[in-house]
Amino acid sequence: VNSGGQYFLADDVETLTKTLLSIIANINDRSLSFSAPAVSVNTFNRTQNLNNLYLTMFGARAKAHWPGNLKKYKITNRVITDANGVAAVDPATGFFYNTAKSFWTVGGADGNDVRMGGAAHQLPDPSVRNLYTNNGGGGDLTTAANLVTPSNAGAFTLADFGLTGATGEPTKDQIIRWARGEDIRDEDNNPATTQRNAMGDPLHAQPAAIIYGGTAANPDAVVYVATNDGYLHAINGNTGEELWSFIPKEFLSNLTRLYFDPNSKYKQYGIDGNVVPVVKDGNNNGIIDGGDFVYLVFGLRRGGSSYYALDVTTKAAPRRMWQGSYPERGESWSAPVVSR
Numbered sequence: 001v002n003s004g005g006q007y008f009l010a011d012d013v014e015t016l017t018k019t020l021l022s023i024i025a026n027i028n029d030r031s032l033s034f035s036a037p038a039v040s041v042n043t044f045n046r047t048q049n050l051n052n053l054y055l056t057m058f059g060a061r062a063k064a065h066w067p068g069n070l071k072k073y074k075i076t077n078r079v080i081t082d083a084n085g086v087a088a089v090d091p092a093t094g095f096f097y098n099t100a101k102s103f104w105t106v107g108g109a110d111g112n113d114v115r116m117g118g119a120a121h122q123l124p125d126p127s128v129r130n131l132y133t134n135n136g137g138g139g140d141l142t143t144a145a146n147l148v149t150p151s152n153a154g155a156f157t158l159a160d161f162g163l164t165g166a167t168g169e170p171t172k173d174q175i176i177r178w179a180r181g182e183d184i185r186d187e188d189n190n191p192a193t194t195q196r197n198a199m200g201d202p203l204h205a206q207p208a209a210i211i212y213g214g215t216a217a218n219p220d221a222v223v224y225v226a227t228n229d230g231y232l233h234a235i236n237g238n239t240g241e242e243l244w245s246f247i248p249k250e251f252l253s254n255l256t257r258l259y260f261d262p263n264s265k266y267k268q269y270g271i272d273g274n275v276v277p278v279v280k281d282g283n284n285n286g287i288i289d290g291g292d293f294v295y296l297v298f299g300l301r302r303g304g305s306s307y308y309a310l311d312v313t314t315k316a317a318p319r320r321m322w323q324g325s326y327p328e329r330g331e332s333w334s335a336p337v338v339s340r
Helices: 013-030 150-155 172-179 249-260
Strands: 032-034 038-041 049-059 068-076 079-081 208-214 219-226 232-236 242-246 275-280 293-299 307-311 319-324
Touching: 049 208, 049 219, 150 172, 172 249, 208 275, 208 293, 219 275
Parallel strands: none
Antiparallel strands: 032 049, 038 049, 049 068, 068 079, 208 219, 219 232, 232 242, 275 293, 293 307, 307 319
């Protein structure tokens, strides 16, 4: 009691086994890890970086769906600081102080909890969220054929979502509503809430922060982060709000398993590779204009063998440039390297 720990009794092999598994599951659920952070490059002064720091985080669980998040901090005099302007990380442990409050977080401190605050709690209302896939209709992901919406359910088959039509399965409409963030399974045990505020885990995927314009004091930034529930999120770097998400069609069939979120001995993988930006700022004015462009290239790593390239020059209107997958190549572990 005095140490703040927990006390367990086990009288036989069965109860000892259950107790040990419960302890391990509890540790996994609480432990947080981070992939490499993204720092905004100061396109207005090539000799400096901006002081915004975007950290991806996740919690390991014994379930199919691992929780993830993207949180914003600042670097002040070589110290990571929170929204209150104080040190956010305990140097003795390397974890956030319980009193730390990341930017974008509404209310009290989110500390070391991956499920609190951050971009996960700035997701748009499911009814207006922009969720796209590559279902046809050319490269423009915003065309009707590529919209993952209940009104567009007829454009998809049951198999697209890993469904068979068996008794007890959700409908296409329910899977789409859930994928858009609607809490139709009451996952938080609160019937009053209708939004899940949940992101998948960015286990190995380093995010990319792109400056589209603005000023050094108030940059127009978008952070692109990939997660293992199969989403590529475009996050407003100032507000934390999601502009849109893209789910490669090959991952739509994973949504039903994630929907039920069963106990799992194995990790669920989706977009598990780094997001590599390719940016042209022809006149070095720090603004994406004229003939400039912004491309994103990423592989799936443990999620599959494909590589994707998206044109995000217009940040609110993504386009699919190409995707490639060759069976003899194996999984796309290597981060793309763009060269002349």
